[in-house]
Amino acid sequence: MAPNSSDERAVDAALIERWKAGDQAAATAIVERHATALARFAASTGERERIDELVQDTFVRAFNSIHSFRSDAALRTWLFTILKRLVLDRRRAERRQGVHVELEPTHAVQSYNALDSLVADETAQQVRNAVAALLPMQRDVFMLRVTDGMAYSEIATVVGSTEGACRVHYHNAMRAIKEWLSDDA
Amino acid sequence: MTMRDCPDGAIRDLLPLYVSGKLVATEQARVASHVATCMDCATEAELLRTVARAFPVPMLDVASIVAKLPTPRVVPIHRQPLWRVAASLALFIAGTATVLAVIGRQPDAAQVGLVQPVGTQTGAAPETTLAVATSTGGSPAANGALLSLGEELSDLTDAQLELLLGSLDGLDPRPQADPMTIATPIIQDRTQAPSRNNQ
Numbered sequence: 301m302a303p304n305s306s307d308e309r310a311v312d313a314a315l316i317e318r319w320k321a322g323d324q325a326a327a328t329a330i331v332e333r334h335a336t337a338l339a340r341f342a343a344s345t346g347e348r349e350r351i352d353e354l355v356q357d358t359f360v361r362a363f364n365s366i367h368s369f370r371s372d373a374a375l376r377t378w379l380f381t382i383l384k385r386l387v388l389d390r391r392r393a394e395r396r397q398g399v400h401v402e403l404e405p406t407h408a409v410q411s412y413n414a415l416d417s418l419v420a421d422e423t424a425q426q427v428r429n430a431v432a433a434l435l436p437m438q439r440d441v442f443m444l445r446v447t448d449g450m451a452y453s454e455i456a457t458v459v460g461s462t463e464g465a466c467r468v469h470y471h472n473a474m475r476a477i478k479e480w481l482s483d484d485a
Numbered sequence: 486m487t488m489r490d491c492p493d494g495a496i497r498d499l500l501p502l503y504v505s506g507k508l509v510a511t512e513q514a515r516v517a518s519h520v521a522t523c524m525d526c527a528t529e530a531e532l533l534r535t536v537a538r539a540f541p542v543p544m545l546d547v548a549s550i551v552a553k554l555p556t557p558r559v560v561p562i563h564r565q566p567l568w569r570v571a572a573s574l575a576l577f578i579a580g581t582a583t584v585l586a587v588i589g590r591q592p593d594a595a596q597v598g599l600v601q602p603v604g605t606q607t608g609a610a611p612e613t614t615l616a617v618a619t620s621t622g623g624s625p626a627a628n629g630a631l632l633s634l635g636e637e638l639s640d641l642t643d644a645q646l647e648l649l650l651g652s653l654d655g656l657d658p659r660p661q662a663d664p665m666t667i668a669t670p671i672i673q674d675r676t677q678a679p680s681r682n683n684q
């Protein structure tokens with residue numbers, strides 16, 4: 301489905317080998333290739349602070365265990381999986397400290413007020429609210445599919461589900477967003 | 486704002502990849518032609534574009550991220566422990582010595598053709614002789630018949646000498662087989678050798 305997935309894997313695999321051989325520039329290339337997508341996904345999960353720290357921790361953890369990475373797997377999927385775990389770890393820690401409030405549909409409108417200055421477009425704001433109103437699993441699947449063009453099989457790996465379930469989550473999310481926007485109009 | 490779903494679920498499934506340009510060219514063209522004629526899919530595709538734009542990506546300092554990454558554990562050859570170099574050298578020397586020893590124990594090709602006379606071959610039956618295919622050619626039977634008489638040339642009669650010389654003339658000097666490929670000696674009945682030689 302994705303035309304360049306094997307090429308992308310080959311490029312990542314070559315960069316990893318270069319880094320293992322001591323080429324630090326390869327690490328820069330890897331970060332440049334994936335950091336933006338990771339940050340966008342982190343933002344879409346409701347993380348609004350220290351996203352750069354999440355992305356950085358993702359890469360640090362990945363490079364520390366790069367020897368366990370299988371070359372036939374997709375580096376991007378692996379990075380997203382690590383990021384997803386870090387987000388969950390952070391939320392657990394914040395919940396224990398009473399800091400973080402899990403995004404709920406009723407909090408959706410307020411949740412992105414801080415981003416209003418970044419995106420003024422009213423439709424975009426409505427869409428953000430609609431996405432925030434999704435169930436966490438629906439939201440993760442939907443955003444990975446829409447913003448990163450991931451295959452359902454890759455998404456399933458990231459979110460720890462099955463390909464078929466991810467397909468259902470995506471279409472349910474799309475239906476919910478349409479309903480949200482219809483009600484909001 | 487009311488949005489409906491296109492009945493073509495397969496196309497709808499591909500719309501996110503179409504919007505992000507992740508489809509192969511043929512699929513991209515197929516979806517594009519559908520979207521051009523389907524208002525529902527065109528609306529949904531535009532919604533997907535809006536979603537993709539709606540989430541601003543925070544500025545990332547790539548250099549800062551890279552600076553925190555671990556450095557690869559590459560050990561230069563000149564910094565490898567001395568014992569590793571010594572072990573490699575010892576292994577090489579041992580291997581070379583083994584190869585040379587094996588080569589030195591290979592039987593000389595010229596000696597392969599030697600046939601011991603009857604009686605000197607340990608355990609050989611009195612009426613048989615050992616004939617090994619030689620690198621000088623000739624059938625083993627012929628060679629066995631001629632070279633295993635077990636007597637000095639001076640003891641041979643004229644008839645035996647003529648037989649010997651005639652048989653030597655009939656020997657094919659070209660090798661019939663690679664001597665290294667013949668692993669077992671050929672036991673030949675001495676009493677049958679002359680009759681075969683006469684064929």
